[in-house]
Amino acid sequence: MTAKGLVNGLLKSSRAFVLGTALIAGSMTMLSTSQAQAEKILRIGNDGxxxxxxxxxxxxxxxxxxxxxxxxxxxxxxxxxxxxxxxxxxxxxxxxxxxxxxxxxxxxxxxxxxxxxxxxxxxxxxxxxxxxxxxxxxxxxxxxxxxxxxxxxxxxxxxxxxxxxxxxxxxxxxxxxxxxxxxxxxxxxxxxxxxxxxxxxxxxxxxxxxxxxAYKLVEWVPNVHTKLVKNEEFYDAANVPIDEVIYYTYEDRTAMQNRFRAEELDVARDIASEQISWLRDNLADSLRIAPYAGIYYYAIRTDKEKFQDPNVRKALSLAINREAITDAVLKTGELPAYSFVPPGTGNYTEPAYVSWKDLSYGDKVAEAKKLMEAVGYTAENPLKFTLRYNTSENHKRIAIAVQNMWK
Incomplete structure (x- = not known):
C-alpha cells in the first residue's frame, strides 16, 4: 500500500542491458568504443x-x-x-x-x-x-x-x-x-x-x-540531447579519461538501437524487448544483461470511489499474469513480483509475499472474478478506467498485455 493506494507489482529484480565492450551497471548500453576513445567523447542513448x-x-x-x-x-x-x-x-x-x-x-x-x-x-x-x-x-x-x-x-x-x-x-x-x-x-x-x-x-x-x-552541464536541448564536459575543478580530474559526455534522448528504443548500429551512439541504455532474440543472435558480443534491483508497478488512484474497496484492488492484482509478462512479453530475465521489496535487497529480511503467490493463474482469475462480482462488477457491468503508462514501446507492450488480462 502506498500513499496513493495499492501497488500492483508486476516485475522485480529486472535485468539491465548493455551493448558494447564494457559493462555499465544498471543500464542497457551499446558502444562504439574506438571513436569514443579517439575523441574522448562518449555518446549515450538515454531512454527518456x-x-x-x-x-x-x-x-x-x-x-x-x-x-x-x-x-x-x-x-x-x-x-x-x-x-x-x-x-x-x-x-x-x-x-x-x-x-x-x-x-x-x-x-x-x-x-x-x-x-x-x-x-x-x-x-x-x-x-x-x-x-x-x-x-x-x-x-x-x-x-x-x-x-x-x-x-x-x-x-x-x-x-x-x-x-x-x-x-x-x-x-x-x-x-x-x-x-x-x-x-x-x-x-x-x-x-x-x-x-x-x-x-x-x-x-x-x-x-x-x-x-x-566529474562533469558539468554546458548544454541541454529538450528532447534532443544533454551535453556535459569534464569539470577541471573535480578533485580527481586527473583520472577522468573522457572529456565530454553527450546524452541523446530517445523515447523510441528501436530508434536508439538503430543509431547504435549506425555507430552514431557509443552506448544505448535500453532495448526494445521484442528484439531481444535478434540481439542475442546478432549482437551477442555487445549485449550485456545485468541484475537491477527494482520493481515495475501500477499505482491505483484510491481517491477515486471505484477503487476504494480493497477487494477491487486485490482483484486487479490477482488478474495480472506476471509470469506471462516476464516470459512472453519481456523475455529478458525479469522475475514475477509478489512483494514490493525485491529479493536480495541489502540489509533487509525475506520480503513479505502476498498470500496467493503460489496459486495457479486459473485460480487467481477465479478469485478475482468472485471479488469483482461481490462488489457489483460483472461482464454486463464492467469496471471502467484509464490505464496510463510512460512513453516507450516496452511500457506499451506491458500495458496492452495487462489490459487484456483485466478484460
Missing part, C-alpha cells in the same frame, strides 16, 4: 527526457544518470557497486550506530568555491522544506528531525551539524546499516549555497549551474 538538473526534483533513472555524472555525494559507488568515499574522505560511527561523523575532503565546486559541510546541510534542509514539495524528501527521514521538518512541525530541527567546514555530524532516529549507501542518492547531495541563493530554481540552467562532480 531528463526531468530537471536539480537533484531535488529528480525521480527517474534517466535523469539520475546525468545528475550522478555531475554531483558527488558524501559516498559514491565503486566499480563493484559498493559504496566508497566520495565527498567524505572518511567517517566514524558511534557505538550505538546513531551518530555519524564525516570528514569532508578538500575539494571545490566547479567555480572554484570550496565545498563545505554546511553545503550538505543546506541541501538536506532545502529538500525537506515543505514549500519545495520534493517527491523523495522522505528518503532522509532516517535523520533525526527530518520528518518533522518536512511535515512542517513547529520547532522542528534537523539533527545535522557542521562542526567546522570539513566536519559533518549527523544523528539518526535509529541504527540504519543502509544509511551510508543512501548517501550516494541525489537526495543527499550538497548544493552550492552561493549559487542557489543568487538564482533560486534557475541555479541549474547551463549558464548558472555549479557542481562538484
Amino acid at each position: 527526457e531528463p526531468q530537471s538538473m536539480d537533484p531535488h526534483f529528480i525521480s527517474t533513472v534517466q535523469t539520475s544518470r546525468i545528475s550522478d555524472d555531475m554531483s558527488l555525494g558524501l559516498l559514491t559507488y565503486g566499480p563493484d557497486g559498493q559504496p566508497v568515499p566520495g565527498a567524505a574522505e572518511s567517517w566514524t560511527v558511534s557505538e550505538d550506530g546513531m551518530t555519524y561523523t564525516f570528514k569532508i575532503r578538500d575539494h571545490n565546486w566547479s567555480d572554484g568555491t570550496p565545498v563545505t559541510a554546511q553545503d550538505f546541510i543546506a541541501g538536506w534542509e532545502r529538500l525537506l522544506d515543505p514549500a519545495l514539495g520534493a517527491e523523495y524528501a522522505s528518503l532522509l527521514y532516517i535523520i533525526e528531525g527530518a520528518e518533522e521538518v518536512n511535515t512542517g512541525k513547529d520547532g522542528a530541527k534537523l539533527a545535522a551539524k557542521a562542526i567546522d567546514d570539513h566536519t559533518l555530524e549527523v544523528k539518526l532516529t535509529a541504527p540504519a546499516p543502509y544509511f551510508l549507501a543512501q548517501l550516494t542518492h541525489q537526495t543527499a547531495f550538497a548544493i552550492p549555497r552561493h549559487v542557489v541563493e543568487k538564482y533560486g530554481k534557475d541555479w541549474v540552467k547551463p549558464e548558472n549551474i555549479v557542481v562538484n562532480g
Whole structure:
C-alpha cells in the first residue's frame, strides 16, 4: 500500500542491458568504443527526457544518470557497486550506530568555491522544506528531525551539524546499516549555497549551474540531447579519461538501437524487448544483461470511489499474469513480483509475499472474478478506467498485455 493506494507489482529484480565492450551497471548500453576513445567523447542513448538538473526534483533513472555524472555525494559507488568515499574522505560511527561523523575532503565546486559541510546541510534542509514539495524528501527521514521538518512541525530541527567546514555530524532516529549507501542518492547531495541563493530554481540552467562532480552541464536541448564536459575543478580530474559526455534522448528504443548500429551512439541504455532474440543472435558480443534491483508497478488512484474497496484492488492484482509478462512479453530475465521489496535487497529480511503467490493463474482469475462480482462488477457491468503508462514501446507492450488480462 502506498500513499496513493495499492501497488500492483508486476516485475522485480529486472535485468539491465548493455551493448558494447564494457559493462555499465544498471543500464542497457551499446558502444562504439574506438571513436569514443579517439575523441574522448562518449555518446549515450538515454531512454527518456531528463526531468530537471536539480537533484531535488529528480525521480527517474534517466535523469539520475546525468545528475550522478555531475554531483558527488558524501559516498559514491565503486566499480563493484559498493559504496566508497566520495565527498567524505572518511567517517566514524558511534557505538550505538546513531551518530555519524564525516570528514569532508578538500575539494571545490566547479567555480572554484570550496565545498563545505554546511553545503550538505543546506541541501538536506532545502529538500525537506515543505514549500519545495520534493517527491523523495522522505528518503532522509532516517535523520533525526527530518520528518518533522518536512511535515512542517513547529520547532522542528534537523539533527545535522557542521562542526567546522570539513566536519559533518549527523544523528539518526535509529541504527540504519543502509544509511551510508543512501548517501550516494541525489537526495543527499550538497548544493552550492552561493549559487542557489543568487538564482533560486534557475541555479541549474547551463549558464548558472555549479557542481562538484566529474562533469558539468554546458548544454541541454529538450528532447534532443544533454551535453556535459569534464569539470577541471573535480578533485580527481586527473583520472577522468573522457572529456565530454553527450546524452541523446530517445523515447523510441528501436530508434536508439538503430543509431547504435549506425555507430552514431557509443552506448544505448535500453532495448526494445521484442528484439531481444535478434540481439542475442546478432549482437551477442555487445549485449550485456545485468541484475537491477527494482520493481515495475501500477499505482491505483484510491481517491477515486471505484477503487476504494480493497477487494477491487486485490482483484486487479490477482488478474495480472506476471509470469506471462516476464516470459512472453519481456523475455529478458525479469522475475514475477509478489512483494514490493525485491529479493536480495541489502540489509533487509525475506520480503513479505502476498498470500496467493503460489496459486495457479486459473485460480487467481477465479478469485478475482468472485471479488469483482461481490462488489457489483460483472461482464454486463464492467469496471471502467484509464490505464496510463510512460512513453516507450516496452511500457506499451506491458500495458496492452495487462489490459487484456483485466478484460
